[in-house]
Amino acid sequence: MTRIDRKFADLRAEGKKAFVAYVMAGDPDYDSSLDLIKALPAAGVDIIELGQPFTDPMADGPTIQLAGQRALKAGQTLDKTLQMARAFRETDDSTPIVMMGYYNPIYNRGVERFLDDAKDAGIDGLIVVDLPPEEDDELCIPAQNAGLNFIRLATPTTDDKRLPKVLQNTSGFVYYVSITGITGAAAASATDVAPEVARIKASTDLPVIVGFGIRSPETAQEIASVADGAVVGSAIVKLVEEGKSTSEIVAFVKGLAEGAHRA
Template structure:
């Protein structure tokens, strides 16, 4: 893991609580508002931030995140501006891990080596690139690891025990468990299965397990936080942002609306009842 990611999950473990991972799309609805939202997330209780790289064809995302990407692109946002957002954020926050999430095409167009160097220099901690399977690790995953960035994989309910070793082989930072099949925002997870799914993955890795897709409320976040190492919320957060807009443009309520929603999620995560940590053996 990068130093920031290691420190954050170690701190969460000491507190015996799950982390809150929040997703926003960079540049949505415009660069200035997006930067203000980004700064507000840690203040509101986010422990890790996923920052979406806008793309014209986000195949794994539902209508909400697709619309966010289109708003950002229409406002002139590009990958270079995403990196600039991270660099500016780091001037005031050098502790919160930031993971860029998206698709390979914008990175390929930017240039892999140039992108990795610029991302590292800007203060990015990791990448989630949803359309590069383990069989394509030489394209980006291995170079990212060599550049000192985490490469975070997604596991799903259909990722069985035979497939998990390949998924986890070069994964670092944390494992993102997608608790429902389908696109983002498509369904509510079956919380009764989260515990068993997390435990199954933990038999294959010591990495933290973050669970997302379908978490929409503080109560749902608490359900997941009782078993996972982190809870990921994206679509519901973007929905709150979108409802604050006027014809696609930011209003005076936009940043506060997002902040208030994340504060509620953070309270939910922190209220989760978790098993007491295992007692440490006494050592001479």
């Protein structure tokens, strides 16, 4: 049982939905980013998505793209992201960390070495948006064998024929993308999301967490009410871009978490 599995078991026992927060590692710099992720659990964040900056983030909107550029410019590397996870683990051994990004940096490092390093650093799961299920032998299966959850994305265009393929080796949770398009592009709607979540849950026992287009406590609550939890990324990263202090960002995150937990 991974930290992710334990977290969802605990939340179910408490009758609560999950709140997941995305932060770009190294944005605007290593120390500020580390301070922020260390503060997230006390703000009510159940799972941290730690973005690995990449030069060609094709699934991300402008806010996340710019965050990655800032992080790379500040010298963020895969090594530094793993070190950030290790530093977080020095004071928190229970909050799950999911590394989210693209396959190229992992491929360049070597899959076996990367998985050893990720496990050692305290990473619990991976979301790699440019590896389809047809490539599961490349990273997904080795990751599962190493004890890491491999979390897959389902979208509004994932039809009933495609869904079983998406779910077949997924673990930890399913990340449902609430809108068609890039991150930060539109507002999520519980009315649209509810039937899609129900369709996915009819095919899997895994929790279904919904992300993209959630920017307020009210929307977090609405979305979490029809799913197993909500993810917020762009709205948090935007505050980093605006130069808000860690305390200001944490206050915003706390409101979002409270919204999801009220669902």
